[in-house]
Amino acid sequence: MTMPDPELLRLGAYLLGFIGFIAFNAAYLVWLERKEAGHIQRRIGPKEVGPYGLFQPVADGLKLMSKQLLVPEGADRFLFRVAPVLVMTPAVMSFVTIPYSDSLAARNLDLGLLAVFAFASVNVLGLLLGAWGSRNKYAVISAARVVSQNVAYEIPMLVVVVTVVMITGTLNLHEVAAAQAGGFWHWNVLRLSASPLMPVAFLIFFTCMLAETNRAPFDMAEAESELIAGAFTEYPGMGFGVFFMGEYANIVVGASLATVLFLGGWGCPFGLFPGLHWFLIKLYAIIFTVIWIRWTFPRTTFYGLLNLSWQVLIPLSFANLILTSALLKVW
Amino acid sequence: MNAYFRDIALGLWSLLAGMAITIRYFFQPVVTLQYPHEAVPMTPRYRGHIDLVFDERTGTNKCIVCNACQKACPSGCISLDGEKREGQKQKSLTRYELDFTKCSLCGLCVEACPTEALMFSKDYNLAAFDENDCRFDLIKRLEERP
Numbered sequence: 001m002t003m004p005d006p007e008l009l010r011l012g013a014y015l016l017g018f019i020g021f022i023a024f025n026a027a028y029l030v031w032l033e034r035k036e037a038g039h040i041q042r043r044i045g046p047k048e049v050g051p052y053g054l055f056q057p058v059a060d061g062l063k064l065m066s067k068q069l070l071v072p073e074g075a076d077r078f079l080f081r082v083a084p085v086l087v088m089t090p091a092v093m094s095f096v097t098i099p100y101s102d103s104l105a106a107r108n109l110d111l112g113l114l115a116v117f118a119f120a121s122v123n124v125l126g127l128l129l130g131a132w133g134s135r136n137k138y139a140v141i142s143a144a145r146v147v148s149q150n151v152a153y154e155i156p157m158l159v160v161v162v163t164v165v166m167i168t169g170t171l172n173l174h175e176v177a178a179a180q181a182g183g184f185w186h187w188n189v190l191r192l193s194a195s196p197l198m199p200v201a202f203l204i205f206f207t208c209m210l211a212e213t214n215r216a217p218f219d220m221a222e223a224e225s226e227l228i229a230g231a232f233t234e235y236p237g238m239g240f241g242v243f244f245m246g247e248y249a250n251i252v253v254g255a256s257l258a259t260v261l262f263l264g265g266w267g268c269p270f271g272l273f274p275g276l277h278w279f280l281i282k283l284y285a286i287i288f289t290v291i292w293i294r295w296t297f298p299r300t301t302f303y304g305l306l307n308l309s310w311q312v313l314i315p316l317s318f319a320n321l322i323l324t325s326a327l328l329k330v331w
Numbered sequence: 332m333n334a335y336f337r338d339i340a341l342g343l344w345s346l347l348a349g350m351a352i353t354i355r356y357f358f359q360p361v362v363t364l365q366y367p368h369e370a371v372p373m374t375p376r377y378r379g380h381i382d383l384v385f386d387e388r389t390g391t392n393k394c395i396v397c398n399a400c401q402k403a404c405p406s407g408c409i410s411l412d413g414e415k416r417e418g419q420k421q422k423s424l425t426r427y428e429l430d431f432t433k434c435s436l437c438g439l440c441v442e443a444c445p446t447e448a449l450m451f452s453k454d455y456n457l458a459a460f461d462e463n464d465c466r467f468d469l470i471k472r473l474e475e476r477p
């Protein structure tokens with residue numbers, strides 16, 4: 001008996017493990033969102049389907065799947081069909097490089113960080129194509145807003161990430177996380193010796209992550225009160241569902257990146273027992289905060305959104321970059 | 332330049348203040364009433380639809396069939412009948428119907444009644460699929476009432 005190719009095994013494990021993880025997250029983050037929103041407003045949230053409403057995502061999924069998949073008349077059928085996949089796939093691909101613990105990662109790529117950002121930009125393309133393909137001018141307008149928002153926030157995010165890369169000297173996510181091992185004072189968010197602006201850099205990264213994943217208060221892609229459902233106005237049933245899952249998967253990717261880049265990955269805050277559980281705790285703490293922010297702040301205006309990026313985030317991130325490089329040169 | 336940084340700091344501070352408020356709410360107990368499973372304690376002066384008052388002395392209603400309530404009702408939802416029975420000074424009520432589809436809960440009938448034979452009930456689960464379910468026979472309701 002010959003052993004199957006280890007590469008194939010790895011691929012199988014990735015597909016099963018990570019896609020399961022993503023599907024679980026996409027479904028249960030919706031539940032978490034509704035529960036958290038409920039409690040912030042002192043309501044209960046979903047409760048009827050299953051204990052604590054835990055089967056609600058299953059019920060929602062069944063409902064979405066039972067709906068007819070309409071394609072609007074005159075729409076570009078191919079683009080219309082392909083767009084949700086284009087939003088979902090890059091999120092799934094991004095998980096390839098994210099190290100969940102010292103030994104748990106689908107692939108230890110040397111250019112992992114670059115790969116994640118390369119995949120992330122496809123997401124916008126998906127939204128734009130979806131809106132364009134559905135032949136609806138409102139969808140196209142809101143897709144244009146999404147694109148300009150994503151372009152605006154990609155810049156400070158990348159600049160901040162470049163700072164982190166300069167500090168750790170690698171693009172390999174595993175090494176970035178490993179370099180922060182030890183207590184929380186080793187984490188990049190508190191690496192004050194590298195740059196006193198690191199906490200600000202983390203805030204910038206976090207803000208950009210919110211904007212990149214189209215979360216409130218930057219949820220221009222789905223400004224339901226102004227634009228019906230924004231870029232995916234025309235999508236019925238599971239087409240919309242896949243967009244939605246893609247959004248949540250993107251949040252998980254963003255939170256994972258924040259964990260790896262700034263919060264020490266799988267490291268314990270006190271240097272004890274590092275491992276997967278710490279990664280998950282940090283991941284879900286960030287996701288909790290993301291939801292918490294959504295239910296605290298109203299949506300910004302579009303000018304407010306762009307002004308924040310171009311007037312505040314970009315100058316500050318560049319200041320941080322220059323300061324870091326200067327300090328790295330000095331010491 | 333100073334105003335620029337002050338704006339950022341103030342903005343950040345106000346965002347944090349907002350988040351502090353919402354997280355406080357998050358940990359406070361929920362106030363939702365689980366309606367079909369739980370009910371609000373009824374206030375004594377709640378005005379539901381009208382009902383006949385039960386008279387402990389006579390063991391029946393207090394109505395003298397004077398028709399004042401019917402006349403007072405602006406919506407015309409009351410219709411009643413009475414008959415004079417053997418050995419009685421007053422008429423007694425044989426039929427009292429309230430058409431709740433039209434009632435505006437104004438309470439004029441209760442005020443008009445000279446014998447205080449009408450009162451407000453405390454029923455509020457009154458949604459119905461059929462119009463006829465909203466035509467109440469108040470005498471029957473009085474008999475069935477505990």
Ligand code: SF4
Nearest residue numbers: 404434435437438440
């Ligand atoms: S409450 Fe008003 S509308 Fe209703 S039956 Fe009495 S008088 Fe008529």
Ligand code: SF4
Nearest residue numbers: 394395397398400444
């Ligand atoms: S006003 Fe009072 S006593 Fe007169 S008919 Fe109506 S319920 Fe009876």
